[in-house]
Amino acid sequence: MFFPQFRSRRIRGKEVFRRMTRETSLSVNDLIYPMFSAFGSGIQKEISSMPGIYQQSIEHIVAEAREVHELGIPAVILFGIPETKDAVGSDAWCDTGIIQETIRAIKAAVPELAVITDVCLCEYTDHGHCGVIRDGDVDNDATLELLAQEALSHARAGADMVAPSDMMDGRIGAIRSILDENGFSRIPVMSYAVKYASGYYGPFREAAESTPQFGDRRSYQMDPANRREAFREAQQDIEEGADIIMVKPGLPYLDIVRDLRNEFDLPLAVYNVSGEYSMVKAAARNGWIDEERVVLETMLGFKRAGADLIITYHAKDVARWLRK
Template identity: 70%
Template sequence: MPFPAQRMRRLRAGATLRRMVRETQLAPDDFIYPLFVVHGQGVRREIGSMPGVFNLSVDEAVAEAQEVYGLGIPAVILFGLPQHKDPIGLENFAPEGIVQQAIRAIKKAVPELVVITDVCLCEYTDHGHCFVIREGRFDNDATLEILGKVVVSHAQAGADIVAPSGMVDGMIATIRSALDREGFSMTGVMSYAVKYASGFYGPFREAADSAPAFGDRHSYQMDPANAREALREARLDVEEGADVLMVKPGLPYLDVLRRVREAFDLPLAAYNVSGEYSMVKAAALNGWLDERRVVLETLTAFKRAGADLILTYHAKDAACWLREG
């Protein structure tokens, strides 16, 4: 019907009415909160480029996990900072590695919280790359052997889901096979299926001490110019047995998120990465924008584009704001 019979503003007239017809709903159940775990006791060290985010010792990580679960956030994802680094990242699959310690402690304290573990070599290797390096080149298949060991060690410690993030060819099939072979057929795999070589990762590299010692990651992470390739990457991971797919980063790739959502019916996650977080924090601290409004708008955009799950450093604040209404 033409104007004036059709007036779009009718259903925007009041807050309650707007809430009744809202198409996209955002809730704490949508969030996964990242934790950076370090050796020591009583360590709670703020990350300079990520105000409000901390490197945490296991005891502090447990306290954080309890707070997170109390806010209605159902899951955390763990990143470990090892005591020592070496060419292949031995602590990554050591029984007493920092992530393994954190898994056991968190699952004991908050058994209902879903514990996800990032699975990659970059935080653990002295060269900072996601691959084993042999004769000056990234050795894909040797890296797969290490990833198999890592996921089994995480599952043995009690991880609910493992999340390989290195963009290693064949990683999902290798991980699924390793878990099943060792009796962990119920451990889920969340694949960083579509991970771009992005400039938005800078603050994370400070948080996880994972900057490469040389070169860059363009030969294994995706070219930001490519979207069709994202569907090929995701399709391979579906065929290899992934339980959940992820697009990373989130905000500059909402178009890719939508394409993946339309192509596959697996649960889909978006990673609201460190650079996205830090930009909002810096602008808010300078009084340039309303942090609450911008964060909730951003997280809603991920849901609207098709994400079922959102990995975000804003999770705790967003959960509190959503409770307030």
């Protein structure tokens, strides 16, 4: 029987050779862990659709931040659940708001841990949308000023990076300008540059208590059918001063991750969103999949597609598994 000179299985036959020829690597340094900070004290409420993830008051957030740092994870990204909400989300830029106080507490307790903040209004508005409502829709330009004030308040509280997720046109430029004008030119901006109007966000809306009270977010988040539009969104944010660009969600949009990796040389992040996390958790709890194997394979998929950074609720587990 004839065989070709080259046989792929020769290299696959020993673990040492598989390690030596592995094309894609995953490191704890690639990970960013999301956290939900809730107003009050003594709060540690597990999110029913996201096993292992909690709404937590600041003292518990600080304790988990220490754990995250000890695992070697370099950064967290914060989302806030305020005491009260209003039509414009005023707690978002309040100096004593939930996120501002959480930033200070984490930086005082674990100064080496990088604190990234989500910049959006949906968690703070009583209507659940990402900006000021005019005539039944979000008013883009009226929202920009509020987002800029929110980002500035985060920087003043000690945030290491801000991450606008609202998808308003021009928000990166507005945020970059106000940071620079107020002495925060060193603070990088990670833009949710390519954020789709996705069905995978459901569990997050429970976690952040940010479900829209009317309509949906399709007038400002991207149509899942669109691929070329991603280039325009990313290019605009880069021109306005983004330091890192992001694709959200992750798994259904790996083609977009690869497209942007091929087109741009900025650091590229991907958000492994709540629905992706919850599906894996549900399947694992039913014994249908090997959770560790599936999660690590997913993380490698993000890296192989071209992502440099992965925002994921699996981050602590991944860090432990990588230590084995």
